[in-house]
Amino acid sequence: MLKRVISILAALAVFAGCQLSITIEDEVFFSVTGEIIDPDASLGRLLHDMHVTATDKSKGKVYAGSVGTEDAVTCRYSLKDLPSGEYDILFSSSLYEEAKYSLTIDRDKVLDVSLTPVPQIAADVDEIHFAPRVKSQVFSVTNLTEKMISLTLKPDAVIEGFIESISGFRKGTGLSGWHSNSALSPGETRRITIQARHDQEESLLQGVLDIQMEGILLSSLPFVMETSNRDFFANLVGQVTDGQGQPIKDIPVYCNCTDTIVLTDENGRYSFDDLPYLSQVYVIALSEFHNWKMSDFKDYIRDEIVIDLTLEPCSNHLTFDRRDIDLGTGSVSHPGDPVSVYVNVTPETDAPVMFLMQTKVVGGNVYPGLNYLANGMIQSPRQLWFSLDRSVAEVGDFQFTAILKTDCAGTYLFPVRFSNTE
Numbered sequence: 001m002l003k004r005v006i007s008i009l010a011a012l013a014v015f016a017g018c019q020l021s022i023t024i025e026d027e028v029f030f031s032v033t034g035e036i037i038d039p040d041a042s043l044g045r046l047l048h049d050m051h052v053t054a055t056d057k058s059k060g061k062v063y064a065g066s067v068g069t070e071d072a073v074t075c076r077y078s079l080k081d082l083p084s085g086e087y088d089i090l091f092s093s094s095l096y097e098e099a100k101y102s103l104t105i106d107r108d109k110v111l112d113v114s115l116t117p118v119p120q121i122a123a124d125v126d127e128i129h130f131a132p133r134v135k136s137q138v139f140s141v142t143n144l145t146e147k148m149i150s151l152t153l154k155p156d157a158v159i160e161g162f163i164e165s166i167s168g169f170r171k172g173t174g175l176s177g178w179h180s181n182s183a184l185s186p187g188e189t190r191r192i193t194i195q196a197r198h199d200q201e202e203s204l205l206q207g208v209l210d211i212q213m214e215g216i217l218l219s220s221l222p223f224v225m226e227t228s229n230r231d232f233f234a235n236l237v238g239q240v241t242d243g244q245g246q247p248i249k250d251i252p253v254y255c256n257c258t259d260t261i262v263l264t265d266e267n268g269r270y271s272f273d274d275l276p277y278l279s280q281v282y283v284i285a286l287s288e289f290h291n292w293k294m295s296d297f298k299d300y301i302r303d304e305i306v307i308d309l310t311l312e313p314c315s316n317h318l319t320f321d322r323r324d325i326d327l328g329t330g331s332v333s334h335p336g337d338p339v340s341v342y343v344n345v346t347p348e349t350d351a352p353v354m355f356l357m358q359t360k361v362v363g364g365n366v367y368p369g370l371n372y373l374a375n376g377m378i379q380s381p382r383q384l385w386f387s388l389d390r391s392v393a394e395v396g397d398f399q400f401t402a403i404l405k406t407d408c409a410g411t412y413l414f415p416v417r418f419s420n421t422e
Helices: 002-025 043-047
Strands: 029-037 051-056 062-064 066-071 074-083 085-093 096-105 121-123 128-130 136-143 151-155 163-166 169-171 178-180 189-196 205-213 216-225 234-241 252-255 260-263 269-275 283-285 304-306 318-320 325-331 339-347 353-358 370-372 375-378 382-388 396-406 411-421
Touching (some): 029 096, 051 074, 062 074, 234 252, 234 283, 252 269, 260 269, 325 339, 325 382
Parallel strands (some): 128 216, 234 304, 325 411
Antiparallel strands (some): 029 074, 051 062, 051 085, 066 074, 121 136, 136 189, 151 205, 169 178, 205 216, 234 269, 252 283, 339 382, 353 375, 353 396, 370 382, 396 411
């Protein structure tokens, strides 16, 4: 009887062993997958030093996951071959706060996570903004980590050519950025000065300046330039006086930077505001009773340029029977005969006066179809003339100033106007 019981127990034991073996062989494994999201959408930063693990709470076993990309904007992870159970899923990186999720795994699961970046540096500005007439901007960065870090400032292609220098940084080749000359100690704050160039043509540049550490994007600062080659404004002021130092009012003064003319006030002073940038500046005084005078070339200064002029009196003077030149209105398609206006001029003395007539202070005739007596000599009363051939003229309303300059009898302005229809 005892032998029979033992045999039955042995058989049961064998049967139980077979059943345990089958359970192990039939155990099912699952996976956890999903996207890792960076609020700043900085994919390169996501992949740096990123680890994903799953820890079985009951057994303490740790399973390592993999991290990769499927396209330029998606970062995905996967944990495979996980037995059913309760798990802690941990996402860790030196650039992000740890993120832990408790998860019951009894089937394949999808878990998308959004990570919080750990600040590596702090900038004291949200935007680098060059307002009009500003050539340099200063901002500060602070190392918030417990380690030495070396920074790279990398402007995008829009603003790269605009930057002349960055203090404490050396320029790399091509678009590799500006690299810090020395690393920042933990907690160190460094002031950075960006100097802008004058040689860009655009009036508004908008780009981004990236702050990187070992190729990892830490921060992106919007970079706005309201100033470029034609917009580095300066002010030009000066005074026109005679040989005795007395101010002369109502003297026309021309500036090459603006291609315009202003009159001196009762104190002989003139000014041009917001001069667009040119490499050199000069002015020309155009007086009826003084010899015309051109200043020396002055280097452009960003804030204020001062050019004073002293004029010498003329030895002669001219009088005209008219100064207003109105060539009327006509049709370009039906021009008719050229329209002419004549001006009688009389010199004060019998001394010969050489003259030059032009429609711009600098440059020749810029109005098609307009002709005039461009140069010659005045020694006795003579006639000047302006003529308009509408067949080659442009359509529109035109108002400008013709300028007659002499060698010894002053400078005279002639307002000219005409209109052309189709």
